[in-house]
Amino acid sequence: MTDTTRDFLSDFRTMSAFGATAGGGIDRQAASTGDIAVREWFGSRVTGYGGRVVFDEIGNQFGLFEFTPGAPYVFVGSHLDSQPLAGRFDGSYGVLAGLHAVARIADALRRQGKSPDVNLAVVNWFNEEGSRFSPSMMGSSVYTGVMDISVARAATDLTGVTVAEAQRNAGWSPVVTGDDVPQAAAYLEIHVEQGKELERAGAPIGLVTSTWGARKFRVTVRGEQGHTGSTLMADRQDALFGAALIITGVRRMADGAEPGMLQASVSTMEVLPNSPVTIAREVRMNLDLRSPDAGVLVRAQEQVGAVVTDAEAEAKISVDLELTHGWDLNPYPREGVELARSVAETLGLPYREVRTVAGHDSTNMKETVPTVMLFVPSVDGISHNEREYTSDEDMLTGLKMLTAAVAEAVDRFRI
Amino acid sequence: MTDTTRDFLSDFRTMSAFGATAGGGIDRQAASTGDIAVREWFGSRVTGYGGRVVFDEIGNQFGLFEFTPGAPYVFVGSHLDSQPLAGRFDGSYGVLAGLHAVARIADALRRQGKSPDVNLAVVNWFNEEGSRFSPSMMGSSVYTGVMDISVARAATDLTGVTVAEAQRNAGWSPVVTGDDVPQAAAYLEIHVEQGKELERAGAPIGLVTSTWGARKFRVTVRGEQGHTGSTLMADRQDALFGAALIITGVRRMADGAEPGMLQASVSTMEVLPNSPVTIAREVRMNLDLRSPDAGVLVRAQEQVGAVVTDAEAEAKISVDLELTHGWDLNPYPREGVELARSVAETLGLPYREVRTVAGHDSTNMKETVPTVMLFVPSVDGISHNEREYTSDEDMLTGLKMLTAAVAEAVDRFRI
Known part of the structure; x- marks a missing residue:
């Protein structure tokens, strides 16, 4: 095991302790105590790997690795919030894998003395789950303009607390606005499948070609x-x-x-x-x-x-x-799927083209920029359940695939 | 219309304003703001008619009209608490009719210079409805020893407030304990039918012979x-x-x-x-x-x-x-049913023997003392609904019947 895979697995164990439940899962609904704590920890990891943390007005958390000031970013992300009594992989795996992919590439570029035309960012979208505050995919919906921020901020939980109040309580800062909000050149996300197709096919990687x-x-x-x-x-x-x-x-x-x-x-x-x-x-x-x-x-x-x-x-x-x-059921952009396919083939990783039944933040992002959505297997397809499970080996294979795909995206998707 | 019927109807209108809803009903769950307010008002009416108010430890409210210190009481009662968005007759009619029946008889006895062997009391049982704190008929269950007071006081509402806390907040006093708690010699209750049998039969009075x-x-x-x-x-x-x-x-x-x-x-x-x-x-x-x-x-x-x-x-x-x-389905005591039948016949009031589907505080009391349970008609049998309705005429006929039955009970049920 290399140092970097050891670091990833160690970070994954630490991350899973925030909002940990007795049943081996997590309970980190949006802007809850657990979500606030894991975001603070995640921010410190971004800084530790050489990035800089900013938030936008709806509470999306960006870890920025800059090379060319003012240039757009290749975004890699998912969400650290969870359903009540949820699994520790859904969303969280993708955010941490995103940080490690981005940090490795940034590190390699710096060591090689290279400065690409795009910057890199890991994104932890706010309230993807939608269990405490409806609807789901709130942060990426506001980011992409599908939802008005005033509507999102007025959403209430069952006790009458609004998103705006919960975020004020969380105190996320610094908040950037207008032109200072990081702009995406492309988007990549990796997620547990929450289905049985990859497990059944024996393929470690799923290339998502369309949504239900x-x-x-x-x-x-x-x-x-x-x-x-x-x-x-x-x-x-x-x-x-x-x-x-x-x-x-x-x-x-x-x-x-x-x-x-x-x-x-x-x-x-x-x-x-x-x-x-x-x-x-x-x-x-x-x-x-x-x-x-x-x-x-x-x-x-x-x-x-x-x-x-x-x-x-x-x-x-x-x-x-x-x-x-x-x-509507609609396809992921062709260029993103093709990029992922060529990377998987170069790496010699067995893959399978799959559709996603669940919505993801990439469902929003794919409407605005070239997008790659990757899956890793979920044992028995169990999700939104403390028994959700993906093996270390499958997580590491996914990280390898994601890292190569991000590197390829940096090369391809310049402005 | 006599002064006393005018007083009853005027009191009924005033009482219905406590916890009044836009739909013409009331919302006075046990120990809620509306229940606290109506109990305070009811206490002042008891005092106004010459009685004295005490509470027992589970919050049953007694309006005492004493003739022979230390003697047991003929109880007449029901409950002023309600379901959410309920009708203004269920329970409340019986408590107010009880007060008026008791006050009239006490007044007549005093004017005649008579002092019976029993005392008179109107009772407003705590939490008959059981919607905020489960189970229903809580006050009469504790009074009759069917339920332990510590269990009742520990019951919580959906926000986690216990009966004990809600009662502390309500501040009902004075609280009497032990031998100072009024003892019942007999029990009478009048209630809206919450069914269609009396209406269909055209009978203004129901004599309850058994429970479902x-x-x-x-x-x-x-x-x-x-x-x-x-x-x-x-x-x-x-x-x-x-x-x-x-x-x-x-x-x-x-x-x-x-x-x-x-x-x-x-x-x-x-x-x-x-x-x-x-x-x-x-x-x-x-x-x-x-x-x-x-x-x-x-x-x-x-x-x-x-x-x-x-x-x-x-x-x-x-x-x-x-x-x-x-x-279990079981009969009301024969002597109570017979008393009510002879009173109805004496008054020339058409009556019908009915069973009660709903539980009432009399369901508990009938296991301990001679008990009379009377019904008046409910239009369309509608109950636990703001549209519950009983006409003034039917309420006054019921009051007449109840008053005569209480007077008869005072004569019959001495120790």
Whole structure:
């Protein structure tokens, strides 16, 4: 084992202690105590490897390695925030691998006395997970202009704390604005697959060629309060029963689809008044549909409409189904995929072209700059779970691949 | 309209302003601001009608009208606390009618220079509703020794506040203990029916002859966290899907029962981690079964077991079903029912014998002393809802009936 791989694995162990859970995972929701602590530690590692830390106004953390003042940057990044009781690899692996890739290349360039036309930056995007503050991918959405910063800063958690308040409390500085915000020339991200395709194929590297499409809804089920004891079954307009009919209907629709062609989920629920002797008057929940096929997604949306109509009739409730956001299935830029393929072939690394079901910060970045999205295997595809696992060997192979891809990007993507 | 009926209706309007909601109802959960305010107002009305206010250690509020120091009391009561967004009649009508009945009789006795062998008390039981602090009927359960006071005082609301803390904050005094706690010789309660039987029969008075049986469960559904995007449908162990299968299964079981023979409800739900991109690992909910037939209740419990087994298989989750409390269907004491019947006949008031599906404080009291439970009609049977309604005429008829029944109880139930 070389010094640099030893350093990476040592840094990975240290990083995993921030927000560590008893079950071997982490709990570092955006701007929580754990997220604040890991960001401070990460900033000190950036400095230790010779970089400089700045934040933008939405709290994205940049580790800058500059060669040519004023030139744009090749960005390498992901996110250090997590879901509650999450795995220690999701996002975190990509940020740390990004730092090590960038630091190695910067070091090599300096030792060779070279000064490229672009600068290098590792980026830790703010609130990729969206569990504490909705929606997900908040930092990269604001960075790329998909979301207005005032909307993002006004988002609240369940206790009513806004993003703006949480960031004020975190005290991240220095904050740069306007022309001082680092500009991207290209973007690279490496992430655990959160699926089983690489493991099944025995390939250590996944080249992400496209995203699945996604449609996300806010579902509001409206019934009528009543006494759980004395309101006759026939008189009930039970919002929780209506919600349960939608959950089971949507799930069975997805179970009936061709395997791997449709994912459908409800995972949040707010029940009003949530009292043991009062029938629910309202239930608010999410609904998340994903498919690699545009036609399947359209048909699923129609089927959801039928599920809702049936639920309204059986439970005597009314339902509002509001599309809150989504993305079409679309390809990663050809030049990024080709760069990654040529690097993998040069290194002799077995790879597989894959689609990503989950959204990533690269989903935003690929719309603005040449983007490379890489995967490493996840054991059993388990993710958003403390048991998420990727072996040291697979992490190191991914780091090797990412480092070579960043070096190639520095050569190719100049202004 | 006599002065006394005018006073009752005027007091009723004033009382309904405490915790009033925009929808015409009230929101006065136990020891909330609204409950604290209405109790203070109610205490001043007790004093205004010549009574004296004391509290016991669990916060039951007694308005005492004494004739024979040291003698037990005929209790007349109900509760001023409410569900969230509730009607203004449930409980509150019974407490105010109790005060007016007791005050009229005390006044008449004093004017006649009579001093009965028993004293009179109106009781406002603490936390009958059980929405903020579980379980329901807390004050009367502690009073009758069904529940230990230390257990009741340790119950917490959703923000972690205990009953003991909420009561300390409320500052109810004076608190009497030991032999100074008023002892009951008999108990009378009047309540809105929360059903349609009286309305349908055109009877202004219901004589409650028995309770339905009830079984209440805590249901814990355990699955496995996962990413809603990337976890394949076939790999999911979705606790929220499992919960939805149980809710729909239990509801359809009740819908399939003989009408009026089984009520089954789930009305509370806590989802963990309740994040938009993470499959639920755990769902906690309640389950409430009620029937006027012991055999139906036993069979329903067996059917719930089958629903749970099916849900475990389909959703690949595991379920804990824990019986938390319940009561058997049982009769109100014969002497109380007979007393009420003879009073109604004397007054020439049409009445109907009914069963109560809902639990009341009288459910506890009837196990210790002769008890009369009366109902007045509820329009459309609507309850635990801002639209709950009972006409002034029906309230006044109920007050007349209650007053005569209390007077009769004073004569009959001496020590």
